[in-house]
Amino acid sequence: MKTALFTPGPGNTSDSVRAALNCDLGTRTPQMMALTKHLRKQIAEVARCNDDFSVVPLQGSGTFAVEAMMTSLLPAKTPSLILVNGPYGERMAEICRIHALPHYVLRSDPLQPINVVTVADYLESHNDITALVLVHLETGIGITNPLEELLVLAEQRGLHVFSDSMSAFGLLPIKFASSSLSAVAASSNKVLHGVPGLSFVIARRDILEKPGTARTLSLDLKAQYHGFQHDGMWRFTPPVQVISALSSAIDDYLLQGGQTTRLESYKQRARRVIDGLAPLDIRPLVTGSHSAPAIVTFVLPFDEQVLSASLLSERLLSSNIVIYPSRVAEKNSFRVGFIGELTAEDIDRLITVMTDIVCEIRRQLA
CATH class of the missing domain: 3.90.1150.10 (Aspartate Aminotransferase, domain 1)
Known part of the structure; x- marks a missing residue:
């Protein structure tokens, strides 16, 4: 009897995705570089983002992408505001604590979406904040947060916005046209119906290209981006079969509407x-x-x-x-x-x- 996965991910996969796992590619071959380039274009197509953004895939679960996004791209000298209304918001606050990233935490009712007015009031009394960090769809409970309204608020105040969009990417609209949206993190095994083991960050190129001191080695998003731009290769061993499966899953996703x-x-x-x-x-x-x-x-x-x-x-x-x-x-x-x-x-x-x-x-x- 089939095991039915009624979980927030990973979920059941299609026959075509499982078949795509059956591939053997050298990690530093033209075929692997072509597959990686194709996958990055597919993810950008799902995102409907323009060329101001670049897709940077990473080995590992969605949390790897969130930690890479935050440690690589958050402001180094000015505080960010972490908006928390569930366990994945708490996880982002923990990332800031571990890496000593300057930040404030604004917690709210886990049974309600983040309140934009409350955020605006908090910003009024904390003029040093330069970025907002939030979970788009709080997977720990099942709450959709008002990303679009928070982007408008950020635009008004000249703030950057960084979003954990694990369970929202490919399902809910994300306004990449917003001047405040700086980066979005997601993974292969949620809405796209791929298998676990691959995550990605869609970030503004100007932020990726901005010089800065690396805080980690394997999660250095800027180094991975520059590696792809230079020779199309991964810095560390990529999950070849997972990449192939995600490419197949996105084909299905697009064909299905x-x-x-x-x-x-x-x-x-x-x-x-x-x-x-x-x-x-x-x-x-x-x-x-x-x-x-x-x-x-x-x-x-x-x-x-x-x-x-x-x-x-x-x-x-x-x-x-x-x-x-x-x-x-x-x-x-x-x-x-x-x-x-x-x-x-x-x-x-x-x-x-x-x-x-x-x-x-x-x-x-x-």
């Missing part, structure tokens, strides 16, 4: 699961326009002693269904992701197995 089609697909999957779990009194923690179609956090109608999210996850795993337990605002909750090559049959199986589990629990309690 790109952002519009993928967003509608995720919305349909989310609605089907929400409607299917509602009779069990299992409901989304976050509702409204800022809820994210890629990830939904659900709250169980039981105390943890009766049925915890961890136990639910274990029982679903025995049926080859994978979810992620979650703990937000002291709720007994779990996350369901709608990315990847999921089918209507997968969704029906999730609803059926969860119905069986909940009905069994209620019979025991009666």
